[in-house]
Amino acid sequence: MSGFEVAGLVLGALPLVVTALESYSKLAKIAGFWREIRREYRKFDADLKCQRLEFIMSLRVLLLPLVTAGDKELINRLIADPQGDAWKDHEIETRLKAKLQDQYELFEKIVYEIKQVVLDLESELSIDSEAVQEAFDASASAGTQDAGGTWRKIFSRRRAERRESRSVVKFKAKFLNGVQTRANLLSDFAKLNKNLETVLNVSDKQAEIAKTQAAIASKSAIDDAICSFYLHAARLFNLLLASWKCTCPGHSAKLQLQHRTTLTELEFRLLFATSKDSYWELHRIRISQGNREIIERSSRCIAANFKPKLQPGHRATAPVKSAMRMGTNTAQPKRVGLLSPPVPEITVTPAETMEASRTQVIHSLCTSLGEHQESCYGYLHGEDSRYYVHPVSHGTIDNFAPLSLAELLTRRPKLRRLQRLAISLTLASSFLQLFDSPWLPASLGKGDIQFIADPNDPGAFKLDQPHINSDFFSPSSQKQRRAKIKESLPRLGVVLIELCFGEPLEVQSYREELGIESDAKKSAALDLAAAVTWLGDVNEEAGPNYAATIEWCLTGIRTMPTDTQEWRKQMLWKVVRPLEECYRNLREG
Structure with a gap:
């Protein structure tokens, strides 16, 4: 018998124990010793019902990922019918083994031990005693009949004969003398329930870890693909x-x-x-x-x-x-x-x-x-x-x-912030993907980026498609100069800071103060110096994340070795991913 079937047997036996216990209270009241066992009875009854609920909850947690999405009521049917054929379903058993994996044998061991505890509880409560069975059977056959009338019929014998009933005396003595035994059994039941919960938690955590590892591996593969x-x-x-x-x-x-x-x-x-x-x-x-x-x-x-x-x-x-x-x-x-x-x-x-x-x-x-x-x-x-x-x-x-x-960038009104951020994200991502290929052998300046008019509306430009x-x-396409990343990335940083404010660098006071330089390299150096100064205003304008991305483009590449492609992964996580988050937050904000 599989562990899953045994779990169903335990689930079916527990209500019988609880129901029989209710009959014992009636028997004790009629037999005249209710006050002697009342306190212990109520404590035991509450503890037993709590452990039963714990067991049912563990079963629900166990079953939840096993049922198909199209049969959401299967769990309720399984709980309601512990003796049903569904507990013998090999497909569910197979899914259970796949879910628990290495913990399946431990699960079986625990439910078998719980089954033994329930059997010991049945024995300890004297469910098979003559008086209890007679009372229990009569109560069941009476249906909705008044319980008092049923019990009066059973105990219609003379008081002296009731006192001499060996089964009643045996039950009373066993119940009063079995306090510690029952407490030990309930303690075992509680420990086993806790162990069962631990097994299920470990299984869920392993599934989460496996899912996380798969996600990390997938993300790593995506990152590698983007960087190459x-x-x-x-x-x-x-x-x-x-x-x-x-x-x-x-x-x-x-x-x-x-x-x-x-x-x-x-x-x-x-x-x-x-x-x-x-x-x-x-x-x-x-x-x-x-x-x-x-x-x-x-x-x-x-x-x-x-x-x-x-x-x-x-x-x-x-x-x-x-x-x-x-x-x-x-x-x-x-x-x-x-x-x-x-x-x-x-x-x-x-x-x-x-x-x-x-x-x-x-x-x-x-x-x-x-x-x-x-x-x-x-x-x-x-x-x-x-x-x-x-x-x-x-x-x-x-x-x-x-x-x-x-x-x-010279037109008015300025682009909206979401528009500028969308363009920034596309440019940074494209730089990462294309730099050092024939598509982008040098840099990505604002003069290189173009927007095409809509053929259906020539007066409008599609700004989401740079x-x-x-x-x-062109024959000259094979002779383009290969620029160094330390030269090109700061130029991208200048474009990003211009998009941040929606204005060109050359009209800013930071740049005008440095004067005009005809030499291209010297002019680029002055642009970089002005952009670094302008960087101090970005935090207030667009937040610390956007400021950090621009700072990395302007200055971060200086400290990185550029003889390998490691800078691409750094750029992915320090520029592209933060810009993604900035864009998402602003769009959903």
């Missing part, structure tokens, strides 16, 4: 460089910057703009990496279409002065608007339906983009993986004139 993302970015850049074989003039390519929290799928979003006679043609694409072995398994699915799903209020815009108007159109003021972060809505298609696309290697990306596909243009062939190119949108615009962050230039089809 620049390697994947470099591979894709080189593939795009190799696939751009056209000589068409007027091409422009921009990589959308993204804040990534998980990397279950390596994905890049790019915008290709091509100048036509009187308009610009815009192609937005999504490139996702697929491992060759995984792709070839028919059971796997890959993303076949992508559609941004905007949250309510995403078209909220802030009007600015006429200086932001486009071209010669003076009647329509240019507006900038921060769209709420889009929630990806991915339609997955079984891999076998993509056979045609799998065999379509992209040799010329320009040519492939001209073939307006609805699902997939094909793939770029890497050494150990394929990068699938999917269309996101296609449209035209009269004038393609992205707005730089440098321009945006981009950087990605002229991989």
Whole structure:
């Protein structure tokens, strides 16, 4: 018999002991010795019921994670029917073993010992004695009949005969003389209940520890993936460089910057703009990496279409002065608007339906983009993986004139704090992911960050989608200078402090006092000095967490070895994660 079945037997036996004990009180009252046992009886009765409740509570805790979500009433049915077939359910028993693991044998031992204690209680209370059984059976058969009438019938014999009833005398003597024995049994019951509770607590704690360890391992894996993302970015850049074989003039390519929290799928979003006679043609694409072995398994699915799903209020815009108007159109003021972060809505298609696309290697990306596909243009062939190119949108615009962050910071009214914080988070996260790759070989200044006009509303810019230039089809793209992290990270810190206040550094008194320097390196040094002074105002403006992130970018990198990639993990936890928290608190605040 399994430990789970034994637990059901104990659960069924305990009410019988409690019910029989109630009959003893009636027997004692009729037999005339109630006052002699009343105090001890009440104490024993209360202690026994408490231990029974403790046992039931332990069973509920034990059963809670074992039942399926669709059968929430199973626990109540098990408790209400201890003799039911559910206590013999092998599936529940299997789940119990999986839950308790190494503690299962100890659990069985404890419930077997509890069963023995209950048997000893039955023996000690003389449940099998003639008088008690007669009284108990008669009381049960009487149903709702007046208890006094039942007992009078049982004890209708003469008083002298009742006094001579050996079973009654034996019960009275045993009850009065068994105080210590019953106390010991209840003490054993209490200890076993405590042991059972300990086993369950240990099991729950082990489950929590395992869950925590899994979460830590998962987070560590995510952190490692984010910190090594620049390697994947470099591979894709080189593939795009190799696939751009056209000589068409007027091409422009921009990589959308993204804040990534998980990397279950390596994905890049790019915008290709091509100048036509009187308009610009815009192609937005999504490139996702697929491992060759995984792709070839028919059971796997890959993303076949992508559609941004905007949250309510995403078209909220802030009007600015006429200086932001486009071209010669003076009647329509240019507006900038921060769209709420889009929630990806991915339609997955079984891999076998993509056979045609799998065999379509992209040799010329320009040519492939001209073939307006609805699902997939094909793939770029890497050494150990394929990068699938999917269309996101296609449209035209009269004038393609992205707005730089440098321009945006000079406009009025200023961006709202949540908008500025969202941009800061995206920039810091993208710097971590892309620095030292061909996408971002040097630094990330405010002039490098661009926002694209909405083709459906050219007067509004999508501020939740910052981009950087990605002229991989330019021969000079392979000759860009590799900047050192100690030079580039402080420059990012300057951008973050400008976003904190919504104003450019060069108009601040801290910077104006230092004068103008024509030499680029000296000017950057003066910018850094002014930003460090300006840093003293950040705590009051945006709080200590934001101030600490900027301080680390401006000065923290000086004390770190930069010959390894350890700075990336430091930046992840000292810059990106705190900015995440700042953004979340402000958004939910």
